Amino acid sequence: MIKLAVLLVLSCTTALTFGHDISADNAQFVKSLLGPAPGPFMYLGAKHMFTGYDHLLFLAAVIFFLYRPRDIFLYITLFTVGHSITLLLGVLANWQFSGQLVDAIIGLSIVYKAFENMNGFVAWGRFKPDTRVAVMVFGLFHGLGLASKLQDYMASQDGQLINLLSFNIGVELGQLLALAVLFSLLLAWRSQPGFAKHAFAVNSLLLCAGLILFGHQFTGYLLA
Amino acid sequence: MTKRSPQRLLASCALAAITAALILLLVVLPAEYGVDPLGSGEALGLLGLSEQQSTALQLQSGSWKSDSFEFQLAPFESLEYKYRLEQGAAMIYSWQGDGDVLYEMHSEPDGAAPGFAQTFAKGRAQSRQASYQAPFAGIHGWYWQNRGSTPIRIVLNSQGFYQHAIEFRGGHEIRREL
Numbered sequence: 482m483i484k485l486a487v488l489l490v491l492s493c494t495t496a497l498t499f500g501h502d503i504s505a506d507n508a509q510f511v512k513s514l515l516g517p518a519p520g521p522f523m524y525l526g527a528k529h530m531f532t533g534y535d536h537l538l539f540l541a542a543v544i545f546f547l548y549r550p551r552d553i554f555l556y557i558t559l560f561t562v563g564h565s566i567t568l569l570l571g572v573l574a575n576w577q578f579s580g581q582l583v584d585a586i587i588g589l590s591i592v593y594k595a596f597e598n599m600n601g602f603v604a605w606g607r608f609k610p611d612t613r614v615a616v617m618v619f620g621l622f623h624g625l626g627l628a629s630k631l632q633d634y635m636a637s638q639d640g641q642l643i644n645l646l647s648f649n650i651g652v653e654l655g656q657l658l659a660l661a662v663l664f665s666l667l668l669a670w671r672s673q674p675g676f677a678k679h680a681f682a683v684n685s686l687l688l689c690a691g692l693i694l695f696g697h698q699f700t701g702y703l704l705a
Numbered sequence: 706m707t708k709r710s711p712q713r714l715l716a717s718c719a720l721a722a723i724t725a726a727l728i729l730l731l732v733v734l735p736a737e738y739g740v741d742p743l744g745s746g747e748a749l750g751l752l753g754l755s756e757q758q759s760t761a762l763q764l765q766s767g768s769w770k771s772d773s774f775e776f777q778l779a780p781f782e783s784l785e786y787k788y789r790l791e792q793g794a795a796m797i798y799s800w801q802g803d804g805d806v807l808y809e810m811h812s813e814p815d816g817a818a819p820g821f822a823q824t825f826a827k828g829r830a831q832s833r834q835a836s837y838q839a840p841f842a843g844i845h846g847w848y849w850q851n852r853g854s855t856p857i858r859i860v861l862n863s864q865g866f867y868q869h870a871i872e873f874r875g876g877h878e879i880r881r882e883l
Binding site for chain 2 (some may be wrong): 588600601682685689693700701
Protein backbone atom coordinates (compact mmCIF):
# COMPACT_ATOMS: atom_id res chain seq x y z
CA MET A 482 0.00 0.00 0.00
CA ILE A 483 2.78 2.42 0.97
CA LYS A 484 4.79 1.42 -2.05
CA LEU A 485 1.71 2.03 -4.14
CA ALA A 486 1.29 5.49 -2.66
CA VAL A 487 4.93 6.40 -3.28
CA LEU A 488 4.73 5.04 -6.80
CA LEU A 489 1.58 7.05 -7.44
CA VAL A 490 3.15 10.27 -6.15
CA LEU A 491 6.30 9.66 -8.18
CA SER A 492 4.45 8.90 -11.39
CA CYS A 493 2.25 11.95 -10.91
CA THR A 494 5.33 14.14 -10.48
CA THR A 495 6.95 12.67 -13.58
CA ALA A 496 3.83 13.15 -15.64
CA LEU A 497 3.42 16.69 -14.39
CA THR A 498 7.00 17.54 -15.27
CA PHE A 499 6.04 17.58 -18.91
CA GLY A 500 3.01 19.74 -18.35
CA HIS A 501 4.70 22.49 -16.37
CA ASP A 502 5.52 25.10 -18.94
CA ILE A 503 2.50 26.48 -20.63
CA SER A 504 2.57 24.70 -23.94
CA ALA A 505 3.75 26.46 -27.07
CA ASP A 506 0.25 26.54 -28.56
CA ASN A 507 -1.22 28.07 -25.41
CA ALA A 508 1.50 30.70 -25.30
CA GLN A 509 1.06 31.56 -28.96
CA PHE A 510 -2.67 31.96 -28.51
CA VAL A 511 -2.44 34.05 -25.37
CA LYS A 512 0.17 36.32 -26.93
CA SER A 513 -2.18 36.99 -29.83
CA LEU A 514 -4.90 38.19 -27.46
CA LEU A 515 -5.40 41.91 -27.21
CA GLY A 516 -7.53 43.34 -24.45
CA PRO A 517 -9.29 41.63 -21.55
CA ALA A 518 -9.61 37.83 -21.78
CA PRO A 519 -10.60 36.57 -18.33
CA GLY A 520 -11.43 33.04 -19.50
CA PRO A 521 -8.09 32.09 -21.07
CA PHE A 522 -6.04 33.76 -18.32
CA MET A 523 -8.02 32.10 -15.55
CA TYR A 524 -7.57 28.75 -17.23
CA LEU A 525 -3.83 29.32 -17.66
CA GLY A 526 -3.49 30.30 -13.98
CA ALA A 527 -5.28 27.15 -12.86
CA LYS A 528 -3.31 24.98 -15.29
CA HIS A 529 -0.01 26.50 -14.23
CA MET A 530 -0.70 25.77 -10.56
CA PHE A 531 -2.20 22.33 -11.06
CA THR A 532 0.58 21.15 -13.35
CA GLY A 533 3.41 23.15 -11.74
CA TYR A 534 5.34 20.49 -9.89
CA ASP A 535 7.50 23.04 -8.04
CA HIS A 536 4.41 24.61 -6.47
CA LEU A 537 2.85 21.18 -5.90
CA LEU A 538 5.91 19.73 -4.14
CA PHE A 539 6.08 22.75 -1.85
CA LEU A 540 2.35 22.49 -1.04
CA ALA A 541 2.74 18.76 -0.37
CA ALA A 542 5.64 19.46 2.00
CA VAL A 543 3.69 22.23 3.77
CA ILE A 544 0.58 20.14 4.48
CA PHE A 545 2.54 16.94 5.11
CA PHE A 546 2.16 17.05 8.89
CA LEU A 547 -0.87 19.30 9.15
CA TYR A 548 -3.84 17.47 10.62
CA ARG A 549 -6.21 20.16 11.91
CA PRO A 550 -8.30 22.03 9.30
CA ARG A 551 -7.49 25.26 11.19
CA ASP A 552 -3.75 24.78 10.59
CA ILE A 553 -4.20 23.88 6.94
CA PHE A 554 -6.32 26.98 6.47
CA LEU A 555 -3.72 29.15 8.25
CA TYR A 556 -0.72 27.92 6.24
CA ILE A 557 -2.48 27.90 2.88
CA THR A 558 -3.75 31.43 3.58
CA LEU A 559 -0.21 32.59 4.38
CA PHE A 560 1.08 31.00 1.18
CA THR A 561 -1.77 32.46 -0.87
CA VAL A 562 -1.35 35.98 0.54
CA GLY A 563 2.40 35.73 -0.07
CA HIS A 564 2.24 34.66 -3.69
CA SER A 565 -0.67 36.98 -4.54
CA ILE A 566 1.24 40.05 -3.25
CA THR A 567 4.26 39.50 -5.49
CA LEU A 568 2.24 38.23 -8.45
CA LEU A 569 0.12 41.39 -8.49
CA LEU A 570 2.91 43.84 -7.64
CA GLY A 571 5.44 42.20 -9.92
CA VAL A 572 3.21 42.38 -12.99
CA LEU A 573 1.66 45.81 -12.27
CA ALA A 574 5.02 47.46 -11.49
CA ASN A 575 6.66 45.44 -14.28
CA TRP A 576 9.49 44.24 -12.03
CA GLN A 577 12.43 42.90 -13.98
CA PHE A 578 14.25 39.99 -12.40
CA SER A 579 15.71 36.64 -13.33
CA GLY A 580 12.94 34.06 -13.52
CA GLN A 581 15.53 31.31 -13.18
CA LEU A 582 16.95 32.74 -9.96
CA VAL A 583 13.42 32.90 -8.57
CA ASP A 584 12.77 29.31 -9.69
CA ALA A 585 16.02 28.29 -7.96
CA ILE A 586 14.75 29.86 -4.71
CA ILE A 587 11.43 28.04 -5.20
CA GLY A 588 13.49 24.82 -5.34
CA LEU A 589 15.10 25.82 -2.06
CA SER A 590 11.64 26.37 -0.52
CA ILE A 591 10.99 22.65 -1.06
CA VAL A 592 14.39 21.77 0.43
CA TYR A 593 13.62 23.92 3.46
CA LYS A 594 10.18 22.45 4.18
CA ALA A 595 11.30 18.85 3.60
CA PHE A 596 14.26 19.39 5.95
CA GLU A 597 11.90 20.77 8.57
CA ASN A 598 9.55 17.81 8.08
CA MET A 599 12.54 15.54 8.73
CA ASN A 600 12.84 17.36 12.06
CA GLY A 601 16.14 18.69 10.78
CA PHE A 602 16.11 22.01 12.61
CA VAL A 603 15.44 20.30 15.97
CA ALA A 604 18.29 17.83 15.47
CA TRP A 605 20.60 20.51 14.17
CA GLY A 606 19.75 22.70 17.17
CA ARG A 607 21.23 25.94 15.84
CA PHE A 608 18.03 27.83 15.15
CA LYS A 609 14.38 27.09 14.59
CA PRO A 610 12.77 29.27 11.95
CA ASP A 611 9.14 30.22 12.44
CA THR A 612 7.37 28.00 9.91
CA ARG A 613 4.59 30.52 9.41
CA VAL A 614 7.02 33.27 8.48
CA ALA A 615 8.98 30.90 6.24
CA VAL A 616 5.86 29.75 4.34
CA MET A 617 4.80 33.36 3.85
CA VAL A 618 8.26 34.48 2.66
CA PHE A 619 8.62 31.52 0.30
CA GLY A 620 5.07 32.33 -0.85
CA LEU A 621 6.43 35.73 -1.94
CA PHE A 622 9.01 33.96 -4.12
CA HIS A 623 6.43 31.56 -5.60
CA GLY A 624 4.44 34.70 -6.53
CA LEU A 625 7.49 36.18 -8.27
CA GLY A 626 7.77 32.95 -10.24
CA LEU A 627 4.12 33.27 -11.29
CA ALA A 628 4.68 36.94 -12.20
CA SER A 629 7.62 36.16 -14.47
CA LYS A 630 5.59 33.48 -16.30
CA LEU A 631 2.63 35.83 -16.70
CA GLN A 632 4.85 38.68 -17.95
CA ASP A 633 5.94 36.34 -20.74
CA TYR A 634 2.34 35.80 -21.90
CA MET A 635 1.04 39.32 -21.60
CA ALA A 636 1.65 40.96 -24.93
CA SER A 637 -0.42 44.09 -24.44
CA GLN A 638 -1.11 46.52 -21.62
CA ASP A 639 -4.71 46.60 -22.76
CA GLY A 640 -6.90 44.81 -20.22
CA GLN A 641 -3.84 44.02 -18.08
CA LEU A 642 -5.58 44.37 -14.71
CA ILE A 643 -8.49 42.09 -15.64
CA ASN A 644 -6.14 39.50 -17.14
CA LEU A 645 -3.86 39.66 -14.10
CA LEU A 646 -6.73 39.24 -11.63
CA SER A 647 -8.17 36.42 -13.75
CA PHE A 648 -4.80 34.66 -13.73
CA ASN A 649 -4.57 35.11 -9.95
CA ILE A 650 -8.08 33.70 -9.40
CA GLY A 651 -7.20 30.81 -11.72
CA VAL A 652 -4.05 30.15 -9.67
CA GLU A 653 -6.11 29.90 -6.47
CA LEU A 654 -8.66 27.59 -8.11
CA GLY A 655 -5.88 25.35 -9.42
CA GLN A 656 -4.26 25.37 -5.99
CA LEU A 657 -7.54 24.40 -4.32
CA LEU A 658 -7.96 21.52 -6.74
CA ALA A 659 -4.35 20.40 -6.26
CA LEU A 660 -4.71 20.59 -2.48
CA ALA A 661 -7.85 18.46 -2.58
CA VAL A 662 -5.97 15.74 -4.47
CA LEU A 663 -2.80 15.99 -2.36
CA PHE A 664 -4.74 16.02 0.91
CA SER A 665 -6.88 13.02 -0.06
CA LEU A 666 -3.74 11.04 -0.91
CA LEU A 667 -2.11 12.08 2.37
CA LEU A 668 -5.23 11.17 4.38
CA ALA A 669 -5.35 7.71 2.85
CA TRP A 670 -1.66 7.21 3.42
CA ARG A 671 -1.62 8.44 7.05
CA SER A 672 -4.12 5.78 8.10
CA GLN A 673 -1.66 3.09 6.97
CA PRO A 674 0.66 1.51 9.55
CA GLY A 675 4.25 2.66 9.29
CA PHE A 676 3.33 6.10 7.92
CA ALA A 677 5.76 7.81 10.31
CA LYS A 678 8.61 5.56 9.24
CA HIS A 679 8.02 6.11 5.52
CA ALA A 680 7.27 9.81 5.98
CA PHE A 681 10.94 10.40 6.76
CA ALA A 682 12.06 8.65 3.59
CA VAL A 683 9.51 10.48 1.45
CA ASN A 684 10.66 13.81 2.84
CA SER A 685 14.25 12.88 1.94
CA LEU A 686 12.93 12.33 -1.59
CA LEU A 687 11.22 15.73 -1.50
CA LEU A 688 14.48 17.28 -0.33
CA CYS A 689 16.31 15.57 -3.18
CA ALA A 690 13.72 16.81 -5.71
CA GLY A 691 14.05 20.36 -4.33
CA LEU A 692 17.83 20.19 -4.76
CA ILE A 693 17.47 18.98 -8.36
CA LEU A 694 15.09 21.86 -9.13
CA PHE A 695 17.49 24.27 -7.46
CA GLY A 696 20.50 22.92 -9.37
CA HIS A 697 18.63 22.96 -12.67
CA GLN A 698 17.42 26.56 -12.35
CA PHE A 699 20.53 27.97 -10.67
CA THR A 700 22.79 26.52 -13.38
CA GLY A 701 20.51 28.12 -15.96
CA TYR A 702 20.84 31.44 -14.12
CA LEU A 703 24.65 31.16 -14.05
CA LEU A 704 24.81 30.27 -17.76
CA ALA A 705 22.41 33.03 -18.85
CA MET B 706 7.10 14.66 13.31
CA THR B 707 9.43 11.74 13.20
CA LYS B 708 12.18 11.34 15.78
CA ARG B 709 15.51 10.46 14.23
CA SER B 710 19.04 10.51 15.47
CA PRO B 711 21.24 13.34 14.12
CA GLN B 712 23.38 10.69 12.40
CA ARG B 713 20.42 9.32 10.54
CA LEU B 714 19.35 12.84 9.54
CA LEU B 715 22.85 13.66 8.33
CA ALA B 716 23.05 10.41 6.36
CA SER B 717 19.66 10.99 4.75
CA CYS B 718 20.44 14.56 3.79
CA ALA B 719 23.84 13.55 2.40
CA LEU B 720 22.23 10.75 0.40
CA ALA B 721 19.60 13.17 -0.94
CA ALA B 722 22.27 15.72 -1.88
CA ILE B 723 24.49 13.15 -3.59
CA THR B 724 21.53 11.70 -5.50
CA ALA B 725 20.45 15.19 -6.57
CA ALA B 726 24.00 16.07 -7.67
CA LEU B 727 24.33 12.84 -9.66
CA ILE B 728 20.97 13.28 -11.41
CA LEU B 729 21.87 16.89 -12.22
CA LEU B 730 25.33 16.09 -13.55
CA LEU B 731 24.38 12.88 -15.35
CA VAL B 732 21.18 13.90 -17.11
CA VAL B 733 19.60 17.26 -16.26
CA LEU B 734 22.46 19.62 -17.08
CA PRO B 735 23.48 17.78 -20.30
CA ALA B 736 19.86 17.65 -21.50
CA GLU B 737 18.84 21.18 -20.49
CA TYR B 738 22.00 23.18 -21.15
CA GLY B 739 24.40 20.93 -23.05
CA VAL B 740 26.73 21.08 -20.01
CA ASP B 741 28.27 17.62 -19.88
CA PRO B 742 30.97 17.33 -17.19
CA LEU B 743 30.87 13.52 -16.99
CA GLY B 744 30.36 12.75 -20.67
CA SER B 745 27.06 11.05 -19.85
CA GLY B 746 25.08 13.42 -22.06
CA GLU B 747 26.99 12.35 -25.11
CA ALA B 748 26.79 8.66 -24.17
CA LEU B 749 23.01 8.87 -23.71
CA GLY B 750 22.45 11.12 -26.71
CA LEU B 751 21.00 13.93 -24.60
CA LEU B 752 23.01 16.84 -25.94
CA GLY B 753 20.74 17.53 -28.92
CA LEU B 754 17.84 18.33 -26.59
CA SER B 755 19.25 21.70 -25.59
CA GLU B 756 20.18 22.88 -29.07
CA GLN B 757 18.30 25.99 -30.07
CA GLN B 758 15.62 25.28 -32.60
CA SER B 759 15.22 28.84 -33.75
CA THR B 760 12.16 29.76 -35.77
CA ALA B 761 13.53 33.20 -36.56
CA LEU B 762 15.30 32.05 -39.72
CA GLN B 763 13.52 29.87 -42.26
CA LEU B 764 15.38 28.92 -45.41
CA GLN B 765 13.20 29.26 -48.49
CA SER B 766 13.10 27.35 -51.73
CA GLY B 767 11.61 28.69 -54.96
CA SER B 768 12.49 32.03 -56.45
CA TRP B 769 12.09 35.44 -54.93
CA LYS B 770 9.37 37.54 -56.54
CA SER B 771 7.72 40.86 -55.97
CA ASP B 772 4.35 42.10 -57.08
CA SER B 773 2.46 45.35 -57.15
CA PHE B 774 -1.25 45.18 -57.93
CA GLU B 775 -3.57 48.14 -58.17
CA PHE B 776 -7.31 47.95 -58.68
CA GLN B 777 -10.52 49.85 -58.20
CA LEU B 778 -13.69 48.65 -56.47
CA ALA B 779 -17.02 50.23 -57.37
CA PRO B 780 -19.59 50.48 -54.55
CA PHE B 781 -20.50 46.95 -53.39
CA GLU B 782 -18.01 45.40 -55.79
CA SER B 783 -15.67 42.74 -54.47
CA LEU B 784 -12.44 41.11 -55.60
CA GLU B 785 -10.22 38.26 -54.54
CA TYR B 786 -6.50 38.09 -55.15
CA LYS B 787 -4.41 35.12 -54.14
CA TYR B 788 -0.86 33.85 -54.47
CA ARG B 789 0.26 30.30 -55.08
CA LEU B 790 2.51 29.34 -52.11
CA GLU B 791 4.00 25.98 -51.21
CA GLN B 792 4.01 24.84 -47.57
CA GLY B 793 6.44 26.97 -45.53
CA ALA B 794 6.85 29.61 -48.23
CA ALA B 795 6.84 33.15 -46.88
CA MET B 796 5.73 36.56 -48.07
CA ILE B 797 5.36 40.06 -46.71
CA TYR B 798 2.64 42.35 -47.90
CA SER B 799 1.06 45.72 -47.45
CA TRP B 800 -2.19 46.94 -48.95
CA GLN B 801 -3.63 50.38 -48.74
CA GLY B 802 -6.94 51.80 -49.88
CA ASP B 803 -8.19 55.35 -50.13
CA GLY B 804 -11.17 54.39 -47.98
CA ASP B 805 -12.35 51.65 -45.59
CA VAL B 806 -13.09 48.26 -47.10
CA LEU B 807 -14.22 44.91 -45.75
CA TYR B 808 -11.34 42.48 -46.01
CA GLU B 809 -10.58 38.89 -45.25
CA MET B 810 -7.15 37.26 -45.48
CA HIS B 811 -7.57 33.53 -46.06
CA SER B 812 -6.09 30.47 -47.72
CA GLU B 813 -7.42 27.47 -49.61
CA PRO B 814 -5.40 24.28 -49.18
CA ASP B 815 -4.76 22.09 -52.22
CA GLY B 816 -7.44 19.44 -52.55
CA ALA B 817 -9.83 21.10 -50.11
CA ALA B 818 -13.57 20.99 -50.71
CA PRO B 819 -14.78 23.85 -52.93
CA GLY B 820 -15.49 26.94 -50.88
CA PHE B 821 -13.35 25.82 -47.97
CA ALA B 822 -10.85 28.39 -46.71
CA GLN B 823 -8.90 28.98 -43.53
CA THR B 824 -9.32 32.57 -42.40
CA PHE B 825 -6.42 34.36 -40.71
CA ALA B 826 -7.78 37.90 -40.42
CA LYS B 827 -10.93 39.76 -41.29
CA GLY B 828 -12.49 43.10 -40.56
CA ARG B 829 -12.96 46.60 -41.89
CA ALA B 830 -9.88 48.71 -42.50
CA GLN B 831 -8.17 51.08 -44.88
CA SER B 832 -4.82 49.27 -44.83
CA ARG B 833 -3.09 46.19 -43.48
CA GLN B 834 0.46 44.90 -43.53
CA ALA B 835 1.84 41.59 -42.34
CA SER B 836 4.29 38.78 -42.82
CA TYR B 837 2.82 35.41 -43.69
CA GLN B 838 4.18 31.90 -43.87
CA ALA B 839 1.98 29.39 -45.62
CA PRO B 840 0.96 26.59 -43.22
CA PHE B 841 0.05 24.39 -46.22
CA ALA B 842 0.39 24.38 -49.99
CA GLY B 843 -2.42 26.18 -51.75
CA ILE B 844 -3.57 29.64 -52.72
CA HIS B 845 -3.29 32.39 -50.13
CA GLY B 846 -4.66 35.90 -50.29
CA TRP B 847 -7.43 38.39 -49.78
CA TYR B 848 -11.04 39.22 -50.36
CA TRP B 849 -11.96 42.88 -50.44
CA GLN B 850 -15.37 44.44 -50.68
CA ASN B 851 -16.33 48.09 -51.00
CA ARG B 852 -19.32 48.74 -48.73
CA GLY B 853 -19.32 52.50 -49.31
CA SER B 854 -21.02 54.67 -51.89
CA THR B 855 -17.89 55.89 -53.69
CA PRO B 856 -15.28 53.92 -55.65
CA ILE B 857 -12.19 52.89 -53.73
CA ARG B 858 -8.71 52.36 -55.15
CA ILE B 859 -6.49 49.77 -53.47
CA VAL B 860 -2.78 49.14 -53.96
CA LEU B 861 -1.27 45.83 -52.88
CA ASN B 862 2.49 45.44 -52.65
CA SER B 863 4.14 42.19 -51.73
CA GLN B 864 7.35 40.26 -51.92
CA GLY B 865 7.68 36.57 -51.37
CA PHE B 866 8.38 33.09 -52.62
CA TYR B 867 5.15 32.64 -54.52
CA GLN B 868 4.79 31.32 -58.06
CA HIS B 869 1.88 33.16 -59.62
CA ALA B 870 -1.21 35.10 -58.64
CA ILE B 871 -4.87 34.55 -59.39
CA GLU B 872 -7.41 37.33 -59.57
CA PHE B 873 -11.11 36.51 -59.03
CA ARG B 874 -13.54 39.17 -60.10
CA GLY B 875 -17.15 38.93 -61.22
CA GLY B 876 -17.01 35.15 -61.56
CA HIS B 877 -13.85 35.22 -63.67
CA GLU B 878 -10.44 33.80 -62.82
CA ILE B 879 -7.40 35.56 -64.25
CA ARG B 880 -4.00 34.00 -63.76
CA ARG B 881 -1.15 36.50 -63.48
CA GLU B 882 2.37 35.26 -64.10
CA LEU B 883 4.90 37.09 -61.97
